Amino acid sequence: DYVTAVKKMACEILELLADEMKLQPRNVFSKLLMDEQSDSAFRLNHYPPCPEFQENERNGRKLVGFGEHTDPQIISVLRSNNISGLEISLRAGSWMSVPSDSNSFFINVGDSLQ
Numbered sequence: 001d002y003v004t005a006v007k008k009m010a011c012e013i014l015e016l017l018a019d020e021m022k023l024q025p026r027n028v029f030s031k032l033l034m035d036e037q038s039d040s041a042f043r044l045n046h047y048p049p050c051p052e053f054q055e056n057e058r059n060g061r062k063l064v065g066f067g068e069h070t071d072p073q074i075i076s077v078l079r080s081n082n083i084s085g086l087e088i089s090l091r092a093g094s095w096m097s098v099p100s101d102s103n104s105f106f107i108n109v110g111d112s113l114q
Contacts (some may be wrong), residue, residue, distance in 0.1 A: 003042050006105075007033060010077050013107060017075075029074055029113075040073075073110035080106065 014029035023029075033040050068089075080086070080100040087095045098106065 006042075006077055007040075009105070010075065013075065013077075017113070032074070071108050071110040072112060074113045075110055076108040078106040078108065080104070 011027075011030035011033055014033065015026050018024075018026050018028050018030075025031075027034075032038060078086070080102055082100050082102045084097065084100050086098040086100070086106065088098055089095055
């Protein structure tokens with residue numbers, strides 16, 4: 001039920017993006033996700049709290065978790081579990097922390113859409 005609901009939400013977001021880009025048909029992206037041959041994936045990553053991270057930050061050292069990367073998909077739908085660590089790259093090249101929020105989804109524009 002959860003995967004179905006998130007997939008439906010992703011389709012709605014993709015259709016809104018198509019609307020804003022003035023693309024027709026409106027389902028130009030969402031049909032890729034709904035196609036029976038779609039290779040879309042539901043991936044669940046768990047990043048537990050890392051006490052060493054907090055200790056190292058106090059000592060001026062920075063730990064890198066998953067590492068700097070881009071997402072190859074059209075979009076990525078992320079859900080926080082109240083663990084900080086997500087950062088976004090700003091156009092100037094600096095990184096900014098994104099506060100965790102267990103009541104929200106984060107939508108990342110992937111390489112394929114960009």
